[in-house]
Amino acid sequence: MKMLINVAETVVADALRGMAAAHPELTVDVENRVIVRRDAPVADKVGLVSGGGSGHEPLHGGFVGHGMLSAACPGEVFTSPVPDQMVRAAAAVDSGQGVLFIVKNYTGDVMNFDMAAELAEDEGVQVAKVLVNDDVAVTDSLYTAGRRGTGATLFVEKLAGAAAEEGMPLERVEAIARQVNESSRSFGVALSACSTPAKGSPTFDLPAGQLELGIGIHGEPGRERRPMMTSGEIAEFAVDAILDDMRPRNPVLLLVNGMGATPLLELYGFHGEVMRVLAARDVPVARILVGNYVTSLDMAGASVTLCEIDEELLRLWDAPVRTPALRWGM
Amino acid sequence: MKMLINVAETVVADALRGMAAAHPELTVDVENRVIVRRDAPVADKVGLVSGGGSGHEPLHGGFVGHGMLSAACPGEVFTSPVPDQMVRAAAAVDSGQGVLFIVKNYTGDVMNFDMAAELAEDEGVQVAKVLVNDDVAVTDSLYTAGRRGTGATLFVEKLAGAAAEEGMPLERVEAIARQVNESSRSFGVALSACSTPAKGSPTFDLPAGQLELGIGIHGEPGRERRPMMTSGEIAEFAVDAILDDMRPRNPVLLLVNGMGATPLLELYGFHGEVMRVLAARDVPVARILVGNYVTSLDMAGASVTLCEIDEELLRLWDAPVRTPALRWGM
Numbered sequence: 001m002k003m004l005i006n007v008a009e010t011v012v013a014d015a016l017r018g019m020a021a022a023h024p025e026l027t028v029d030v031e032n033r034v035i036v037r038r039d040a041p042v043a044d045k046v047g048l049v050s051g052g053g054s055g056h057e058p059l060h061g062g063f064v065g066h067g068m069l070s071a072a073c074p075g076e077v078f079t080s081p082v083p084d085q086m087v088r089a090a091a092a093v094d095s096g097q098g099v100l101f102i103v104k105n106y107t108g109d110v111m112n113f114d115m116a117a118e119l120a121e122d123e124g125v126q127v128a129k130v131l132v133n134d135d136v137a138v139t140d141s142l143y144t145a146g147r148r149g150t151g152a153t154l155f156v157e158k159l160a161g162a163a164a165e166e167g168m169p170l171e172r173v174e175a176i177a178r179q180v181n182e183s184s185r186s187f188g189v190a191l192s193a194c195s196t197p198a199k200g201s202p203t204f205d206l207p208a209g210q211l212e213l214g215i216g217i218h219g220e221p222g223r224e225r226r227p228m229m230t231s232g233e234i235a236e237f238a239v240d241a242i243l244d245d246m247r248p249r250n251p252v253l254l255l256v257n258g259m260g261a262t263p264l265l266e267l268y269g270f271h272g273e274v275m276r277v278l279a280a281r282d283v284p285v286a287r288i289l290v291g292n293y294v295t296s297l298d299m300a301g302a303s304v305t306l307c308e309i310d311e312e313l314l315r316l317w318d319a320p321v322r323t324p325a326l327r328w329g330m
Numbered sequence: 331m332k333m334l335i336n337v338a339e340t341v342v343a344d345a346l347r348g349m350a351a352a353h354p355e356l357t358v359d360v361e362n363r364v365i366v367r368r369d370a371p372v373a374d375k376v377g378l379v380s381g382g383g384s385g386h387e388p389l390h391g392g393f394v395g396h397g398m399l400s401a402a403c404p405g406e407v408f409t410s411p412v413p414d415q416m417v418r419a420a421a422a423v424d425s426g427q428g429v430l431f432i433v434k435n436y437t438g439d440v441m442n443f444d445m446a447a448e449l450a451e452d453e454g455v456q457v458a459k460v461l462v463n464d465d466v467a468v469t470d471s472l473y474t475a476g477r478r479g480t481g482a483t484l485f486v487e488k489l490a491g492a493a494a495e496e497g498m499p500l501e502r503v504e505a506i507a508r509q510v511n512e513s514s515r516s517f518g519v520a521l522s523a524c525s526t527p528a529k530g531s532p533t534f535d536l537p538a539g540q541l542e543l544g545i546g547i548h549g550e551p552g553r554e555r556r557p558m559m560t561s562g563e564i565a566e567f568a569v570d571a572i573l574d575d576m577r578p579r580n581p582v583l584l585l586v587n588g589m590g591a592t593p594l595l596e597l598y599g600f601h602g603e604v605m606r607v608l609a610a611r612d613v614p615v616a617r618i619l620v621g622n623y624v625t626s627l628d629m630a631g632a633s634v635t636l637c638e639i640d641e642e643l644l645r646l647w648d649a650p651v652r653t654p655a656l657r658w659g660m
Contacts, residue, residue, distance in 0.1 A: 302334055
């Protein structure tokens with residue numbers, strides 16, 4: 001598998017140097033691997049820190065900025081960042097109002113964010129944590145006890161980020177993040193495997209003519225493999241898998257997310273099918289996002305995430321955001 | 331090659347239905363294949379119409395909105411739209427101030443936009459045209475006499491769009507579009523071929539371990555094939571190919587564009603290398619865009635576009651824009 005890289009060992013550092021050059025509104029510490037909004041700490045504002053393995057871009061570094069994350073900690077590809085990164089990030093963004101850690105449910109991330117929380121509190125930073133575990137495909141997985149954290153991470157980061165920007169206190173920002181996660185469900189499919197720079201070849205084997213239903217964002221096994229299905233059939237399977245686990249009575253936010261290598265032309269077509277199925281199931285859609293937001297390197301495929309909202313969450317969704325990957329209202 | 335589609339025949343219509351569902355700020359005529367900003371025609375504003383084969387998304391439909399295109403006409407995948415689409419688009423966006431057609435230099439597009447211009451003028455719409463031909467890789471190509479139009483299309487659409495939004499008359503908007511094209515150069519590389527839905531398999535053969543330097547956005551042959559190069563070597567080759575053809579004395583806009591399947595992690599790393607080379611060649615960079623903007627379905631690779639600017643073009647670049655794929659300042 002050919003890649004647009006120098007050598008596998010420097011892929012993350014090289015990308016961070018490129019991010020620094022592209023986004024003067026961010027402070028990128030390449031050596032210590034922390035991406036911070038340049039105006040941090042913002043006075044009287046709760047700080048939001050997330051992070052995880054690289055390879056899911058724009059998550060998380062592309063979501064740092066006004067109205068979303070205060071800082072992001074990228075690990076090696078598909079590998080948790082280390083506690084030292086999170087402690088540095090917390091110190092950089094804490095205004096004295098405390099910091100919320102947003103943690104996708106993978107064993108390494110959970111362990112390292114737990115350790116970082118203790119270390120940061122030792123340094124006098126008040127820390128709260130929220131776990132994102134929205135993926136309905138499987139219980140327990142290759143790197144996870146319980147459900148995996150996937151697309152809902154974007155919703156948690158946007159909505160809690162808007163709450164923090166409004167000046168809400170830490171306990172309220174944490175409660176909103178928790179509500180968003182509990183109100184969100186995701187389901188993903190893969191049409192091809194992805195290749196990590198270190199391995200240089202596909203990380204799993206997906207035979208020609210087959211797709212994997214319920215794939216994880218690192219290529220972890222899903223529910224089952226089947227002969228290739230149409231976009232409409234995949235939309236039905238994904239939406240119904242989600243609706244088996246939640247029954248929205250209020251409008252939802254919808255994320256139709258590309259895994260990386262699926263062309264936008266296909267993703268928009270898939271979105272049309274998802275909307276058709278949601279309409280047939282009487283699920284009202286309040287807001288929509290279609291694009292590559294929580295990716296898996298060069299994997300082909302897509303995921304669907306629903307988040308049931310109330311009026312407050314809708315207001316927080318519409319609030320201004322200015323990050324490299326998500327931007328509106330300013 | 332597996333694709334997230336229903337059947338090849340409906341890929342474009344399915345995508346347009348999805349775009350309509352995702353973007354209420356656009357009016358999408360699925361049957362006639364015209365995407366128009368919902369508030370068109372905007373009083374006393376010159377209309378901007380572009381279009382071309384599908385498969386390059388977000389180009390052009392993702393660039394319709396305030397401060398950029400008034401309308402876009404998507405053809406079949408890698409196939410020119412037909413004159414009827416352009417005539418409809420011109421009629422929908424003309425406020426009486428005339429319409430500028432922005433045409434990438436491919437034989438089919440040029441012919442059909444020429445025909446559409448005559449037909450629209452018969453219907454009383456004043457039409458000007460600008461040809462985009464920024465690709466320095468080859469003279470003449472598979473579908474082109476002269477140079478191909480690629481990444482500079484984004485710059486032409488953004489800057490002429492801002493000029494039109496400011497209320498400049500047609501001849502001035504046309505002059506700016508022409509200046510932007512003449513001040514822009516691009517060079518692209520492919521690490522893998524792309525697969526069209528109709529063919530269902532790679533449209534050309536790129537052997538393992540080789541890359542194609544100077545690729546076109548439909549997989550047209552470039553300058554040469556070589557054994558795989560590092561990101562840094564590719565950046566040097568691409569930037570030097572551009573600088574052999576232009577010598578910017580003023581700052582440039584820089585687009586580091588992904589071809590579709592190259593992960594953002596790799597693209598940012600490549601961007602860092604492009605910045606390193608530009609600094610070594612004493613080219614000052616005023617503004618930067620890194621992402622997938624002018625794609626070739628699931629092709630892996632990237633392109634570099636430079637546009638030498640003056641103070642007016644910088645002001646137009648910074649002007650507010652609100653489209654599905656490009657958005658700032660509002």
